[in-house]
Each structure stands twice: as structure tokens, then as C-alpha cells.
Amino acid sequence: MVRFVRKGHQAAANAVVPLPVRDGVAPSYLWITATRTGGMLAFLEERFPAIAGPSWAERLARGDVVDAHGTPLQADSHVRQGMRIWYYRELEHETPIPFEEGIIFQDEHLLVVDKPHFLPMIPTGRFLRETLLVRLKQKFDLPHLTPIHRLDRETAGVVIFSHNLATRGTYQSMFQKRSIRKVYEALAPVLHGRDFPFTYRSRMVDGDKFFVMREEEGEPNSETFVELLETRGDVARYRLHPHTGRKHQLRLHMASLGVPILNDAFYPVALPCKGDDFSAPLQLLARSIAFDDPLTGEARRFDSRRALAWPA
Structure with missing residues (x-):
């Protein structure tokens, strides 16, 4: 049996990458940790039996699968322990996402973006070029661009990218130290029986389905400060501060x-996948991010220009 380690959309920062970013898509790589017979084509077809895109034979013939030195691999190339194989992830068909991101700020370190609903952050599953990371790499020619935090595909609003390897760790540490002040807004039914504002705490754990979370009894590990901004009929606009x-x-x-x-399709009950239905975006917006710049000490705040959609 061949064991392997695969990196998804982007190579590790300290790796020597033998393939360039192509149309915004960074190469992926695969470590081979056991030698096998049969050749490279047989190995790749066995490892990726349901690959969506050009066949491995076609990719090998184009020279799009290489070793760590950038040497193109052939169908009969040996599969040896310790090899690192580089290739591009490809999708044959990908549904366009008809919403555009906005640029809020850019300097020599950061790119701050206003993400639309439905656009994934990074390549995953059935999304590759229709992702925020790949779009931005294509538009700005920033090969080292990477998000330093994430938003759900369903959530819109402010997200920060780093494109400077020398300072990336410094900015990432702000999130690790929780020195970032994030504010969200949401539309939801009116909550009765509570005095606003208030703090809600609970213990969150992985749910029965891999893509959802649930709460259980025990020491809280999550905390949100909730404010009521306005009501219109049975719907309210809330300001949410995740601590x-x-x-x-x-x-x-x-x-x-x-x-x-x-329009939450996951909570309280996970509904069937809506596929490419863009008619009902989740009414959750990352409104702003504020922090003291770790390089200059300057107070910074970035705000989304988007607005939530009240029901008619």
C-alpha cells in the first residue's frame, strides 16, 4: 500500500516550487512514502479514480506532472519512496459565481477584500478558479497571496490576505493572540425575552455531519456578544462580536x-445542498475588522461596503 501526504491548493511556504502559479492556480504536491511498481500513470489513476478534469495520461503528456526538480514525469516513471510529485489541480466544468469581490485596501503587506456571498475562500471540492484566492492571484499577480483568516463560503464581508512572506507571521499572530476586533451583522427573527446587549457562551464540538457543529454540556469554549440594532416586523438586525x-x-x-x-441552510437543521442556487444568501456579514498594526502601531479599521437584504 502506498501512503502519501497531499497539500491542497498551495505549497508549503518553505518548499522549493518547481511549477509556477498558472492562471491564479498554485500547484499542489504529493509526497510518496512507499515505493511501488507499475509506473506513475497507474499510480495516479489508482490514487485519483474519480478525478474531474483531463486524464492523468493527458497531463503527463503535457508535462504538467513533475518531480521536485521540475523534471516532467512520464507514464512509466518509477514511483519511489521520498518522491514529491507536483501537479495542477484541474476541473473540467465549474459553474461561474456571478458576484464580484471588492478591494478595500492594499499595501506592501496586506490585501483587504470585501467578499461576496457564495464565493469560496480557497480551492476545495467542486471549486477551483471560482474562489476568492484564485481570482485575486489572477487579477493582481501575487503568487504568495494567502488568507490569514477565513470566512465561510456563505458569509460575505471583510477578509484579510497577506502577500508578503517576510511579514505574514507577524500579521497571523494577531489572530492567534485574539488581538483582532471583528464585528458581524446578521438578520434573524426577533429575539424575545432577553435584555440587550448580552453575552452568549456555550461548548461547541464537531457535529454528527462533518460540515456542522453542535453544542454540548461542559465548560464553554465559545463566546459571542450580541447587540440589537433595529427591528422591522418579525425580523431584527443584530451586531455580533465573536470573542x-x-x-x-x-x-x-x-x-x-x-x-x-x-437563509441558513445548516442551522438549526442541515438542509439538502442547494447546489448552484444563488437566490437566498445567508444574511450574515463580516462588517468590520480593526486592529493595531503590529509593524507600525497604527490603529486600523476596514469596513465592508455591502448591505444585508431585508425580506420584502
């Missing part, structure tokens, strides 16, 4: 309070 950064924290907390965010 922790758990996956789907705001979505789960609002659902647990009995007021799930409008």
Missing part, C-alpha cells in the same frame, strides 16, 4: 438562541 473563533460560531449561537440567521 472566540469557532467554526460556524455565530450561526450556531443564533440558532441555539432560537433565532437562526435568515
Whole structure:
């Protein structure tokens, strides 16, 4: 049996990359940790039996699969322990996402972006070129661009990218130290029986399905400060301050309070996948991010120009 380690959309920062970024797509790589017979084509076809895109025979013939030195591999090339294979992830068909990102700020270190709903952050699953990272690499020719935090595909708003390897760790440390001040807005049903503002805490753990979270009894590991901004009929606009950064924290907390965010297809119940239906965006917006710049000490704040859509 061949064991391997695969990097997804982007190579490790300290790796020597023998393939360039192509049309915004960074090469992926695969470590081979056991020798096998049969040749490279047989190995790749066995490892990726349901690959969506050009066949491995076609990719090998084009010279798009190389070793760590950039030497193109052939169908009959040996598969040896310790090899690192580089290749481009490709999709034969990808549905265009008809929403554009906006640029809020750029300097020699950071690119701050206003992400639309439905656009994934990075290549994954059925998304490759229709992702924020690949779009930005294509537009700005920034091969070292990478997000220093993430937003769900369904969430819109402010997100920060680093494109300077020398200072990336410094900016990433702000999120690790929780020195970033993030503010979200959400539309959800009116919450009765609570005095605003208030803090909601719970213990969040992985759910039964890999893509959702749930709450359980125990020491809280998540905290959200909730403010009420306005109401219109049965719907309210809330300002949410996450003091922790758990996956789907705001979505789960609002659902647990009995007021799930409008158009949430995961909480309180995971609904069937809507595929390429763009008609009902999740009404959650990363409104602003503020921090003291770790390089200059300057107070910075970046705000989304987007607005949530009240129901008619």
C-alpha cells in the first residue's frame, strides 16, 4: 500500500516550487512514502479514480506532472519512496459565481477584500478558479497571496490576505493572540425575552455531519456578544462580536438562541445542498475588522461596503 501526504491548493511556504502559479492556480504536491511498481500513470489513476478534469495520461503528456526538480514525469516513471510529485489541480466544468469581490485596501503587506456571498475562500471540492484566492492571484499577480483568516463560503464581508512572506507571521499572530476586533451583522427573527446587549457562551464540538457543529454540556469554549440594532416586523438586525473563533460560531449561537440567521441552510437543521442556487444568501456579514498594526502601531479599521437584504 502506498501512503502519501497531499497539500491542497498551495505549497508549503518553505518548499522549493518547481511549477509556477498558472492562471491564479498554485500547484499542489504529493509526497510518496512507499515505493511501488507499475509506473506513475497507474499510480495516479489508482490514487485519483474519480478525478474531474483531463486524464492523468493527458497531463503527463503535457508535462504538467513533475518531480521536485521540475523534471516532467512520464507514464512509466518509477514511483519511489521520498518522491514529491507536483501537479495542477484541474476541473473540467465549474459553474461561474456571478458576484464580484471588492478591494478595500492594499499595501506592501496586506490585501483587504470585501467578499461576496457564495464565493469560496480557497480551492476545495467542486471549486477551483471560482474562489476568492484564485481570482485575486489572477487579477493582481501575487503568487504568495494567502488568507490569514477565513470566512465561510456563505458569509460575505471583510477578509484579510497577506502577500508578503517576510511579514505574514507577524500579521497571523494577531489572530492567534485574539488581538483582532471583528464585528458581524446578521438578520434573524426577533429575539424575545432577553435584555440587550448580552453575552452568549456555550461548548461547541464537531457535529454528527462533518460540515456542522453542535453544542454540548461542559465548560464553554465559545463566546459571542450580541447587540440589537433595529427591528422591522418579525425580523431584527443584530451586531455580533465573536470573542472566540469557532467554526460556524455565530450561526450556531443564533440558532441555539432560537433565532437562526435568515437563509441558513445548516442551522438549526442541515438542509439538502442547494447546489448552484444563488437566490437566498445567508444574511450574515463580516462588517468590520480593526486592529493595531503590529509593524507600525497604527490603529486600523476596514469596513465592508455591502448591505444585508431585508425580506420584502
